[in-house]
Amino acid sequence: YTIAALPGDGIGPEIMESGLTLLETLGKKFHHEFNVTVYPFGGAGIDETGDPIPPQTIKGCSEADAILLAAIGGPKWEKAEKTPEDGLLQLRKTLGLFSNIRPIAVSDSIAHLSPLKTERVKGTDFIVVRELTGGLYFGQPKHWNDEEATDTLFYKKSEIDRIVRQAFDIAMTRSKKLTSVDKANVLASSKLWRKTVNEIATEYPEVTVDHLYVDAASMKIIQDPTSFDVIVTENMFGDILSDEASVITGSLGMLPSGSHAVSGPSLYEPIHGSAPDIAGKNIANPMSMILSVAMMLRQSFQLHEEADALEKAASEVMDAGFLTADLGGTTTTTAFTEQVKAILE
Amino acid sequence: YTIAALPGDGIGPEIMESGLTLLETLGKKFHHEFNVTVYPFGGAGIDETGDPIPPQTIKGCSEADAILLAAIGGPKWEKAEKTPEDGLLQLRKTLGLFSNIRPIAVSDSIAHLSPLKTERVKGTDFIVVRELTGGLYFGQPKHWNDEEATDTLFYKKSEIDRIVRQAFDIAMTRSKKLTSVDKANVLASSKLWRKTVNEIATEYPEVTVDHLYVDAASMKIIQDPTSFDVIVTENMFGDILSDEASVITGSLGMLPSGSHAVSGPSLYEPIHGSAPDIAGKNIANPMSMILSVAMMLRQSFQLHEEADALEKAASEVMDAGFLTADLGGTTTTTAFTEQVKAILE
Ligand SMILES: CC(C)[C@H](C(=O)O)[C@@H](O)C(=O)O
Numbered sequence: 001y002t003i004a005a006l007p008g009d010g011i012g013p014e015i016m017e018s019g020l021t022l023l024e025t026l027g028k029k030f031h032h033e034f035n036v037t038v039y040p041f042g043g044a045g046i047d048e049t050g051d052p053i054p055p056q057t058i059k060g061c062s063e064a065d066a067i068l069l070a071a072i073g074g075p076k077w078e079k080a081e082k083t084p085e086d087g088l089l090q091l092r093k094t095l096g097l098f099s100n101i102r103p104i105a106v107s108d109s110i111a112h113l114s115p116l117k118t119e120r121v122k123g124t125d126f127i128v129v130r131e132l133t134g135g136l137y138f139g140q141p142k143h144w145n146d147e148e149a150t151d152t153l154f155y156k157k158s159e160i161d162r163i164v165r166q167a168f169d170i171a172m173t174r175s176k177k178l179t180s181v182d183k184a185n186v187l188a189s190s191k192l193w194r195k196t197v198n199e200i201a202t203e204y205p206e207v208t209v210d211h212l213y214v215d216a217a218s219m220k221i222i223q224d225p226t227s228f229d230v231i232v233t234e235n236m237f238g239d240i241l242s243d244e245a246s247v248i249t250g251s252l253g254m255l256p257s258g259s260h261a262v263s264g265p266s267l268y269e270p271i272h273g274s275a276p277d278i279a280g281k282n283i284a285n286p287m288s289m290i291l292s293v294a295m296m297l298r299q300s301f302q303l304h305e306e307a308d309a310l311e312k313a314a315s316e317v318m319d320a321g322f323l324t325a326d327l328g329g330t331t332t333t334t335a336f337t338e339q340v341k342a343i344l345e
Numbered sequence: 346y347t348i349a350a351l352p353g354d355g356i357g358p359e360i361m362e363s364g365l366t367l368l369e370t371l372g373k374k375f376h377h378e379f380n381v382t383v384y385p386f387g388g389a390g391i392d393e394t395g396d397p398i399p400p401q402t403i404k405g406c407s408e409a410d411a412i413l414l415a416a417i418g419g420p421k422w423e424k425a426e427k428t429p430e431d432g433l434l435q436l437r438k439t440l441g442l443f444s445n446i447r448p449i450a451v452s453d454s455i456a457h458l459s460p461l462k463t464e465r466v467k468g469t470d471f472i473v474v475r476e477l478t479g480g481l482y483f484g485q486p487k488h489w490n491d492e493e494a495t496d497t498l499f500y501k502k503s504e505i506d507r508i509v510r511q512a513f514d515i516a517m518t519r520s521k522k523l524t525s526v527d528k529a530n531v532l533a534s535s536k537l538w539r540k541t542v543n544e545i546a547t548e549y550p551e552v553t554v555d556h557l558y559v560d561a562a563s564m565k566i567i568q569d570p571t572s573f574d575v576i577v578t579e580n581m582f583g584d585i586l587s588d589e590a591s592v593i594t595g596s597l598g599m600l601p602s603g604s605h606a607v608s609g610p611s612l613y614e615p616i617h618g619s620a621p622d623i624a625g626k627n628i629a630n631p632m633s634m635i636l637s638v639a640m641m642l643r644q645s646f647q648l649h650e651e652a653d654a655l656e657k658a659a660s661e662v663m664d665a666g667f668l669t670a671d672l673g674g675t676t677t678t679t680a681f682t683e684q685v686k687a688i689l690e
């Protein structure tokens with residue numbers, strides 16, 4: 001198993017170290033060889049090579065079986081000609097990572113940490129399927145000068161088709177309830193989106209399909225989060241709604257995500273950012289990175305037993321009261337990792 | 346004072362009646378003549394004339410001193426060639442209503458109704474300033490067919506300039522804290538937006554300016570709503586974020602909004618929709634309409650005493666325990682209105 005690891009910026013290197021340590025432990029225990037190569041990416045890429053995504057990083061990622069990304073960005077590189085974020089967008093586009101899967105789940109034991117009232121959020125368990133290589137992020141023309149600016153929200157039907165099918169397939173493995181989010185009362189692209197969803201729906205008669213306008217969806221995520229099963233939406237709406245959904249869990253530091261292409265390696269990463277304010281302090285919660293590793297083991301390598309073992313060990317450590325600062329505890333990143341490692345060994 | 350009233354659809358006519366009844370009461374009490382003409386609009390416009398915004402409605406609105414709109418839309422007209430929403434967009438564009446002002450406030454007495462934990466939301470008091478006639482809503486090209494779809498997010502600097510200035514002016518009357526929301530790490534239009542905000546900021550040295558990416562803003566509205574004072578953003582982001590913000594108050598039925606042009610009449614309306622499911626049942630909360638009337642009195646007619654009297658009477662009625670179903674009570678729309686009327690008389 002060849003893995004490209006992109007530690008990136010801020011707390012990225014710390015949590016990546018945690019993830020890779022446990023991956024190594026799992027490798028020994030289950031007798032797998034994980035060939036991990038670390039590549040410069042994001043701000044670290046700019047500092048090392050002048051480019052947030054240098055050629056060796058693209059090459060290494062393309063040839064890997066899976067990619068682990070920790071986090072990128074920070075004030076230091078905000079004015080760079082090519083920013084860490086530009087690097088991330090280029091990576092997504094180059095590898096064709098069109099499908100971003102973000103599970104949003106609130107475990108009963110941490111429901112009290114949610115900004116929402118506990119009884120409202122308890123039992124929340126849904127998945128946001130976000131289109132990741134189209135829409136406003138990449139549409140042309142896209143330019144600005146001192147007088148005016150233009151971005152383009154462009155979708156081909158085939159791009160909508162493949163992400164919507166993915167969402168239906170995921171819904172089939174769950175409660176068979178799909179919520180498609182658009183703004184079909186205003187946007188031409190949403191009209192094509194909605195039509196496509198309705199067409200594909202006829203192929204999945206078991207799945208109940210709901211359409212919500214994006215403004216209504218932003219309300220319902222707060223008002224009735226337990227009502228969702230699978231949400232599918234375009235790139236920009238998915239960016240906003242998946243982040244909104246992540247905070248209702250009260251545990252931003254515990255959410256992994258996976259991005260997939262038609263073929264080629266998938267990319268796994270925490271959904272939170274690089275948190276420059278707490279970087280280097282050994283206090284970041286490595287759970288989201290650990291769960292991203294588990295997601296990779298399961299989805300890219302079909303190593304279900306290994307993924308289960310890792311998730312189980314990590315949640316045992318949490319249940320034993322080892323909590324990082326974001327969850328109200330005092331456990332350090334490395335101490336948490338050592339505890340999980342000890343259980344695995 | 347000439348007023349164009351657009352009752353529209355769903356619960357629209359019921360709450361409009363409440364607003365107009367109280368306006369008449371105020372007129373008698375304070376010796377003003379409010380000349381109200383009701384025009385067909387939205388689904389009601391389609392039913393009556395085949396057009397959601399017939400010529401007499403446009404003419405009546407253009408010539409009025411102010412416009413009151415209740416609510417539009419519903420499943421009945423979703424497949425219309427020109428939908429109620431199309432009519433609303435045309436009205437905004439025709440009258441040049443570029444600036445949509447939505448106050449989001451949580452009064453202590455109803456903070457417990459919020460889906461957020463009470464201690465987190467208590468004291469929330471901010472204003473969303475949304476650009477209303479540009480961006481993805483109106484940019485050209487905008488078209489779709491069975492193969493592909495395009496929307497265009499276009500802004501002229503002058504359009505950004507005028508809405509941002511409005512937001513700064515509002516911030517000057519409040520806590521002098523402005524949060525500009527964009528997606529400058531991805532969108533060209535957001536880069537021009539951010540640059541323009543920073544330029545205008547130099548003319549308002551007293552105002553503290555913050556920039557937030559839209560995904561981060563969608564999180565912070567839930568995590569830390571009391572931290573905001575004035576939020577300014579473009580049309581599509583404003584649609585999503587203002588609706589998200591409205592539900593954290595727990596009282597969607599109590600929020601008014603105002604839309605303003607460079608010159609000509611302003612439009613006042615509840616921020617909620619037409620709620621077809623409870624239409625005709627005399628159970629809708631008329632508060633948002635009543636507060637929209639108060640907003641009109643204050644902002645379009647400078648009738649501050651009258652607006653105060655109306656707001657005070659309405660909140661006395663609520664404090665006395667007359668609550669509609671959305672707030673857990675059993676008071677009807679008309680009964681609530683009669684109570685407010687009695688106090689005013
Ligand atoms: C960093 C940024 C470009 C990115 C996005 O908007 O997609 C991030 O917010 C995300 O959600 O992965």
Ligand SMILES: CC(C)[C@H](C(=O)O)[C@@H](O)C(=O)O
Pocket residue numbers: 185186215430433434584
């Ligand atoms: C009805 C719709 C076109 C409208 C909008 O998106 O602007 C509504 O959601 C609003 O916020 O006033």
